[in-house]
Amino acid sequence: MATITWQGTTSADFNTTSNWEGDVAPGAGDTIIFSPNYSNPLTANVDLGTTAISEVVVEAGYTADIGSESLPLKATFSKFRYSGSGNIWVDFGTSSGVDPVVTHSLPFQAGEYAVHLQGDIDNLTVSGGSVIIAENQSAAATIASLHMSAGRVKVSSRATTFTSLTLTGGRIDTDATVGTVRLMNGTLVTGETAVVSTSLKTYGGQAVLNGAGTYTLVQVEENGIVNFTGNGSAKTVTTMKQNGGALYYDPEVITITTDTAPDRVVLRTISNV
Numbered sequence: 001m002a003t004i005t006w007q008g009t010t011s012a013d014f015n016t017t018s019n020w021e022g023d024v025a026p027g028a029g030d031t032i033i034f035s036p037n038y039s040n041p042l043t044a045n046v047d048l049g050t051t052a053i054s055e056v057v058v059e060a061g062y063t064a065d066i067g068s069e070s071l072p073l074k075a076t077f078s079k080f081r082y083s084g085s086g087n088i089w090v091d092f093g094t095s096s097g098v099d100p101v102v103t104h105s106l107p108f109q110a111g112e113y114a115v116h117l118q119g120d121i122d123n124l125t126v127s128g129g130s131v132i133i134a135e136n137q138s139a140a141a142t143i144a145s146l147h148m149s150a151g152r153v154k155v156s157s158r159a160t161t162f163t164s165l166t167l168t169g170g171r172i173d174t175d176a177t178v179g180t181v182r183l184m185n186g187t188l189v190t191g192e193t194a195v196v197s198t199s200l201k202t203y204g205g206q207a208v209l210n211g212a213g214t215y216t217l218v219q220v221e222e223n224g225i226v227n228f229t230g231n232g233s234a235k236t237v238t239t240m241k242q243n244g245g246a247l248y249y250d251p252e253v254i255t256i257t258t259d260t261a262p263d264r265v266v267l268r269t270i271s272n273v
Contacts, residue, residue, distance in 0.1 A: 001029040001054065008040025008064070015045045028052045034084065036061025041086075043068050048075040050093060055079040060104060062086060069136065072118065082115055082129075091139075092119030105129030108152035117141065126151050126170070133176075134158035148172060148186070157193050167205065183207055183224060192233060202226055202245060214238060220245040228254055242266055 005021040017023045019042075026032050031054045034042075041064040053075040058066065060083040067073040067089035074091040080100040082088060087106065092098050099122050106114035108130035115131040117124075118139040124131075124146045132154040134141035142161035146153070150170045155162060159176040168184040175191035183202040190196070190211045199217040200207060202224025209215065209226065212233035220226050224245035228235055232253050240247075241260040248271070249256075 001031075002026075003031040003033060005033040005035050005038065006040070006042055007038040008042060009038070011044070012041045013044040014042060014048075026053065029054050031055040031057065034058040034062045034064075034066065036063070039063045039086075041065045042073070043071070046071055046073040047091075048073075050076050052076045053078070056081070056090075058082045058084040058088065060084070066090075067116075069116070072116070074119075085114075087114050087116070089116040090118070092117070092121060094120055097122050099123040099125070101125045101127075102129050102131055102151070103127050105131070105151075113152070113154060123147070126153055132156070146172070157191070169205075177211070177213075181207070189230075192231065195235075200226070209235070211235075217241075219243070220247055242268070 004026045007021055008019050010016050010018045017025050028051055036059055039062050046067050055078060062084035063086045065087045072089035072091040076093055077098045080098055082102045083104045085106055102115055113130040113132035116135050118134045118141045120142050122144045124143055126148045128151045130152045134156045139158055141159040143159060145164045147166045148170050149168045153172040155174040155176045157175040162176045162178040164180040165178050166182045167186045167188055169186045171187040173189045174194050177194045177197050179198040181196050181200045183205050185205040188207045190209050192210050195211040195213040196215055201219045203221045204223045206225035208230050209228050210230040214236045216238045218237050218240050220242045222244045226247050228249040234253050236255045239258045239260055240256045243262045243264055
């Protein structure tokens, strides 16, 4: 169980031992470090199958690419942390149970993301940068939970499970249905194929809900904003509760089964928007 730093001074090939500090390529139980002292790409022979890598750490200041769209870095990871400024493609496999942490990356620009993730993810934490989940047509992903405080995240419809989201800042666009959402700040935008299926509670920020289908519980608190007017698709809210904030919807295309009485005085107005 060693800690081995990628140097990449010979080539971009994982299997070339001279590319690694100590002339030994990492194996099961090892930790891989990508240091800004050696900002050279790693793009060849990066499919390690189910090799149990202890940890991958991409340090701040590392600017080169890791993996590629057609050949992501793949292994069974125990830990994964990214703070670099290049592009990275990672496949966590089907049973890794990993908790990835992304603190920094290249920003979202012209529709492009820097950190490309797929496979089974337990708890994803994003506090900066730009991250996309299951981008390619052949990719798949599951997410047990996503905690986001800054940056930009996109979850594609190829994420077959997206259980919970806590958003305290930044923006997330999801084309995959998410079960439970707590929105404290920032922006949530659902695509036309996605809903919040179990509960959405907003205390700040805004939720722009474009997906057709059923939203079991929508609760608006304090400074939260919920907007159902992004398109004209039919939506059903089983239980609505507004204790504050703002709620936008078109009664011609939305059905509210139960509009629960608020817990405090609430001002509702009719808007011309």
